[in-house]
Amino acid sequence: MTFPLLPAEISARCERSLDRYRDRLTELSHAIHAHPEIAFAEHDAVRRCAEVLAGEGFRVETGVAGLDTAFRAEYGEGELVVVFCAEYDALPELGHACGHNMIAAIGVGAGLLLRDVADELGITVRVLGTPAEESGGGKLVLLGAGVFADAGLCLMAHPAPAENCAPRSLAVLDLKVRYTGRASHAAVAPHAGVNAADALTVAQVAIGLARQHFRPKQMVHGIVTHGGDSPNVIPARTEALFYLRAADLESLAELEKRVVACLQAGATATGCTADIRPDTPAYAELRHDEWLVAAYRTAAEVLGRPLHSPEAERDMPTGSTDMGNVSRVVPSIHPVLAVDCGDAVNHQPEFAAACVSASADRAVGDGALALAWAAAAAAADPVQRARLLNGVRDRA
Structure with missing residues (x-):
């Protein structure tokens, strides 16, 4: 050759x-x-x-x-x-x-x-x-x-x-979210709890609805890394990891703002607090x-x-x-x-x-x-x- x-x-x-x-x-x-x-x-x-x-x-x-x-x-x-x-x-x-x-x-x-x-x-x-x-x-x-x-x-x-x-x-960013609520007995006193699992559910629904409006090549996929400890305890803590991808860093920054708003919506709707932060630095295209x-x-x-x-x-x-x-x-x-x-x-x-x-x-x-x-x-x-x-x- x-x-x-x-x-x-x-x-x-x-x-x-x-x-x-x-x-x-x-x-x-x-x-x-x-x-x-x-x-x-x-x-x-x-x-x-x-x-x-x-x-x-x-x-x-x-x-x-x-x-x-x-x-x-x-x-x-x-x-x-x-x-x-x-x-x-x-x-x-x-x-x-x-x-x-x-x-x-x-x-x-x-x-x-x-x-x-x-x-x-x-x-x-x-x-x-x-x-x-x-x-x-x-x-x-x-x-x-x-x-x-x-x-x-x-x-x-x-x-x-x-x-x-x-x-x-694609450019990519890892976002980690932790919701903190208040534990309580799920049957005896559910009204005394603040459900961190509900916060994560609301956030996932918000992200799912937002997908209709994503730009081409923008995408989000994630997993729940902690969803609670026992079915009879209102979860006081949940955690999830999401990957955000886009055509380039500029589009990724736009997507990040939208997804962060969805994650914050989970906290607002349930009364939890949310800690949202990148898990690793962003990868460029x-x-x-x-x-x-x-x-x-x-x-x-x-x-x-x-x-x-x-x-x-x-x-x-x-x-x-x-x-x-x-x-x-x-x-x-x-x-x-x-x-x-x-x-x-x-x-x-x-x-x-x-x-x-x-x-x-x-x-x-x-x-x-x-x-x-x-x-x-x-x-x-x-x-x-x-x-x-x-x-x-x-x-x-």
């Missing part, structure tokens, strides 16, 4: 590196899958990723930005810093039903493939271990600590049922770098990935990611790689099983090579290299 945006020898060297590391990347993906760890607790995954990278000459630092399960691994001394993100957190109860075991292996793999051409391309290759994408926003912590400040470009890839070179993720997307699409075509047209990609459903916040600061891409999963979708047990299939293993190798090729092409192109370096200087 030949990637047309690179000199033939550099393209071939990346491909030969994949041949050398493919089995190790598959092993890494399967090992992380077999030991799922939720947000900010991904110690085994960090150890495994760090061991692979350190063994190949990367300078590895763990505990980055005060996060026990974040790491930074670097190779080379070039002016242009190429960042690959490795996610590895799992979902509670479902394990790796979003395929972050694959994301970690792809990020590590892309770093390894560029290692052999780093000096020739004049780049520093950086693999960042970014915890807590599912809940907690590890990348936001790293952004705030300046870990991305010198990054010229940032790349990662995610598995899903269908291929998408430039998925349009993805903003893909057009040139990097085009380079990645070319790489995916060379590899024979099952691509869709850009027009069809725009209509595909998608979720949310803290990579969106990175993409608003650093030129980035976050393509999606298809795995054979039948009728399953992300966040289902069947999708977790598919993320260690032969299809998933192929996607790990293809993703690592496509990201490496796209990043190398940007570094080798004088115009793009200058653009990316100027972007770093402009942010300084």
